[in-house]
Amino acid sequence: MTNTIKRLARTGVLAGALLVASSCDDFLDVNTNPNGPQVVSANLYLAPMLHWLVLSPQFDGRFVGRYTQQWTLPGTSLSTWDRMGYDPASDNGAQQWRDVYWSFGQNLVDMINKSEAEERWDLLGVGYILKAWGWQVLTDLHGEIIVDQAIDPTKFAFDYDTQEHAYDEVARLLDSAIVLLARTDGAVNQTYLARTDRIYLGDRTKWAKFAHGLKAISLNHYSNKAGYDPAAVMAEVDLAFTSNADDAQLGFTAAGNDDTNFWGRTRNNITNYRQTQFVVNLMNGTQFGGVVDPRMSRMLSPSPDGLYRGLDINVVGFGAMTATQQPNNFHGFAGTGGTLVPGRYLFDDKVKMPVMTYAQLQFVKAEAAYRSGNRPVALTAFRNGVGAHIDYVNARNLDNGQNPTQITGAERTAFLAAVAAVPTDPNLLTMTQIMSQKYIAQWGWGHNEIWMDMRRHHYTDIDPASGVQVYPGFTPPTTLHPDNGGQIVQRIRPRYNSEYVWNSTALNAIGALALDYHTKPLWIIQP
């Protein structure tokens, strides 16, 4: 018996020791996260990034839209943003910072590396566009940004690059993208790209147009600089979108929060905002010789009494307006109404959301041509833009059967002949008309470009041709935010929870710790 036990024990000990020695590594190899893959096919990284390409500017649009007086947030006191300020210790106005560095971030690096290795030139080209777009919007919002050292998880302090460098990078990346998107060799495959490309369904030629469009926008930002090249801007626009069919936009199923338009009533992001007097006056005839824009009643919201009014950004709340005078919300309902029913224009759960449009680019071309002295080309582009945007408004209001009626052909024709707003004589075209119509065409979605346009024109520049402001009727808030030191806003501070808390040494190096850093003009708008 004792021998048996001893044998048993020895065997046991030996078996145990062997087990530990031989299979320990295998046994412990259970740290591969089973809840998500570590690497996926290159195209699978794309869809979330395209989502943020379109949606992220809208997140920040709640704030930029108040700087640019597209809308205001009535409350019991004037909001910081309505006073061209910012929210301290808050990430408000820094969604694009989050998405460029994180939603794109390592995902974009992985997608670019994989598609390059697999010779997927079309996907690689889209990757470069996303990279370029990221630097473009970030530097336009924040000025100096982190470019060269970015996306490095082994570093914990990051130096800022100049805006000039960011612009150079944008140009370089777009040039690369254009070359790549022209290629048909390698593993270029529309079906593969279309799997996750909800914007162009894998059509690389449209992405190439997008790259040219972005390049045009970027080059046009140099308008205050000596090296401004309007001919190059026009050339890029001509290589970009040729009709509304090329518009870069994203549709939604409204199933689930993230698959619902950011401005839809369900997501409740814009419900409490109201249109400003400024935008109403651009469209109700006040600024353009009594010409009522047919788009006004299809884009903006009436008050319960049927009239179109905007709020004075210098007045708290709705001021003296009675309940029937207070503008409805953008969904077309009083107060917070409008849940689960179609809204208006871009303010609907399922309406497509644009990131760049044909109309927008035509106005870019009009401005460049106008600045180069080529009035006929400017007028053509300008009229193309207005017409295209009227069609655009109609198309959007059909996306989910929204409330506004369609703009009739007669209304369209009449407006395009209303020379106070839309001249027919090249020599009567003014910068005021170009920029005002561009503002309208971008109202509600093109926040980054609207703000860049307004800053390039120093908000209140006078158009010598018209003798009125380029943005007629625009006045900065009378009571600026206390931290502004009397200056108007020029940039948004870098994201608080990314930079002010964790990268403050680098912020100090660019002066971003100053309380009035947000009033420091950008390099790009300076001569």
Added chain:
Amino acid sequence: MMKRVFLAFTGITLLVAPLRAQDQQITGKVTSEAGAGMSGVQVIIKGTTTGVLTNGEGNYTIRARVGQALTYRFIGHAPVERTVASETTINVTLRRVASQLDAMVVTALGQEANKRSIGASQQTVSGPDIASTQRENFINSLQGRVAGVEVTSSSGVPGASSSITIRGVSSISSSNQPLMIVDGLPIDNKTFNTNVLASDAPGSVSAFNNRGVDFTNRAADLNPEDIESLVVLKGPEASALYGIDAANGAIVITTKRGRAGQGGFEYSNSFRVDQVRSSPEVQRTYGVSGITGGVLNSFQYFGAPYLPTAQFYDNIDGFFQSAFTSKHNMSFSGAAQDNRINYRLAVSSDKQEGVIPNTTYGRINLTGASQAQVNRWLRTDVSMAYSFAANTQPWKGADGPLLGLLIWPQTDDAQDWRTAAGTRRRLTLLSATSEIDNPYFNVQKNLNNSKTSRIIGNLGLVITPFSWGSIRTNIGIDGYTNEGRLLRHPESAFGATYNGVLDETIDVVRNINAQTVLNVERRTLWRDISVTGLVGNQVSDFRSNASGLKGQDFLDPNFVSINNTSVTTRLNRTTLNQRRLVSLFGSATFDYKDYLYVTVTGRNDWTSTIPIERNSFFYPSISTSFVFSDAFPAVKEWVTGKVRFAYAAVGKDARPYAFRPALESKLTVGGGYGYGFTGPNVKLKPEFARSYEGGFDLSFLEERLGLEATWYRKRTKDQIVNDIRGSYATGFILFNLNGAETSNYGTELTIRGTPIVTDRMSWDVIANFDHSFGWTKSLPNALPESYVSDTWVYNNVRNGTQPGLSTRSLTGLYYLRNNDGEILIDPTTGLPLRSSIFIDGGYDRTPDFTIGLTNSLNFGRWSVSALVDIRKGGDVLNATEHYLVARGLSKRTLDRETPRIIRGVLRDGRENSANPTPNNIVVIPAVQTAYYTSMSEELFIEKDINWLRLRDVTVRYDLPGRWLMARTASVFVTGTDLLLITNYSGLDPIVNGNSAAVGGSGGQGIDFGNFPMPRGFSFGLKVGF
């Protein structure tokens, strides 16, 4: 466990004893000072492992040789030694003492050891002491009973989680809770974390983040009536042998087994009535700010004074109910007369109601255990425990009924919460999401319900193949399924946006542990030096699979099922978690003449959660105990005792999947994959803690007075901080990084006294004193702050810690101050200016000290036991009060019409000069309501909160024999949380803004919309046949 090991030794006896010659049979009886027979007393032949237990009447029989000594040992009694002479009957009386060095105690790995040999601090609580508090969650009975143990119940709601920490908070972001060991193997004490809910999927806007809901910590599945004893291993010794999961200490629970001559059929019950100890109060002077067309459009109370004719309803007092709880326990136990086989079967049911309507906790326990001496060399031990727990809790915090209760207009009868159509009755023009839920509606409609079925099985074999040692193998499975259901009713403020949200989650947990230990019996090495030791290995596999479902947009608003939600809104999600550990360990204890002991241990762990090139780590410990009163017998007249010292290192791994990020499927348009928040850290390595402790155990007055004192220090290096932020330019938002360093130190004192002991009466006192402090020395990459984001429960205060601060500090957007510490005032408003970044304000939730004082009085058939829990110091955020002040509801706002100047200096550029401008701007809060609405939460962090609370008091009466035809019978009355004396202005300073699932210092000390522990009166009886 103790008994089992002991019986294992008996097995050896059986193997060896018959071989001996010259043995004689000795019989006798062991009695107490009162003359009653004592069962379960160990009778051991000194210097051997041979021994027996006394039977139910106190009788024993043992074979021994003339000249051998018999020792008689029983917990809580002084040991007695008798040398065998010619007599065949030895009767012994054992005397109760407060302290003894020779008691046998359970220590790491279920080993039993002489208390004199242990070099580290540990403390034992008996099962009956735990059970007699009548608490559903036995964790709650430990506060005050063990020095250095701090228990925080998340709320006073039935089934609320309780967190337990030993020796303070050392980990900034991970769990600080100890390892729970039952019968030698770990059991799961997880509190369900909301991060596996479908609603908490990345990108979700309806996430909980462990705020507003709470779930039971799973150790509460144990039936307190099944606990034989509980040992708290506080420091190095625990981790030295239980490994990395015991880095925060270990709680070693031994469950009951049958005994010869005892048991039979036992039945006990308990009935309790709970009531709220105090109700919150709000002002009744000023009415609502906004009334449009006679209808409220605000829940702010900065309006005109109420008219004298205003009718008030007592919404608050009417809300709480007297809650009834009933428990029934039955057990059958016993053993063969020769102790070869014993058994215990027990069943219990516990049905608890809460003082908040519609809150319940119910538990059913079925346990069975049996041990058998199969033959001379094999002994088996099987235990199986099944439990079923069902819990319904209300919400807490921002969406909970307490805030609704406080803020609901008192001029409205809140009990009338339904419209004629049976839907939520709305009161204001505010939107459905902005009007806070009527509390009566809230507790009926927003439900947090979970059901847990659990099996814990433990199979043990003890093989004694050698005369010099034995092998014990245990394999255990701890498996449970937790079905959670979280309902945000379509009409509720929380659910209206989505027309209802239902989360259903099934968390399937399956943990397997296998442990084999080879014990080497004590051997003489050389002359007076002996050694005992063990080597062993453990293999563990921890796995959980949580499947979450979410549906929104209810069809029928009151039918609660995923099937009732809109198909397009349904979302599924699974979260798998697996972690494996392999360990080898060994321990050797050397002793010299039974008074100097040195124990060395070594353990090597391999973990699955650290990159493979660094996943193996070794850590040693050494401890020593010196029984000076045996070394120098001359002092025995005055004092007996020992001094001890221990050093240990312990490694700790990361959570699973911490170093390589995985992609998440995204909910954004078109789906696809993208990285989550957390970035890679392929350099992740285990963290290491080194701790020292020293102390002494002294006894005076013939062991009637005992004093144990321990001082410790612990430093954690390369601490892994989970989810610490960095610049987004990294490409990520959060990281799991090594590099924090924390330091803890503390003092623990336990004083035991037996002031009175006669044959009719005895009085025992135990006082546990604890002082501990932990602080952060540095953070990874010189980052300025680390916090657990879930603790950001209320406005802008969170559990942030910074280098140089306590590990339990609170950071926030506090007031700006000049260099002299005066508050800066905005010259335009006259109101204080607040920081725009999270700063330190000198707030620390760490108490200065705590004292737990237990008095036990036995008088004839009567016994009384009471535990008083005292705390001095430690800050608590009364966020509920801030919430009320900011809405003009607090009684503190009644002087709102009094003009005042806030003390401070104007920020006019001279604030840091020699002559700053004192604030001279008069503010009338009634006009300038920003005085209240923009007040910093800082003013509501109440400093130095003290309390004295009567935790529990029990009076028991042993019914005279033959009463009820029972062998034993007693009746009792127990009061729980009867009395609280505190300088805290809120309801109760024991609070947790989160649940026990949150790591680091968690949400302890953040009081926001939290229901406190009610006071309860229990009575019941216990009979044995």
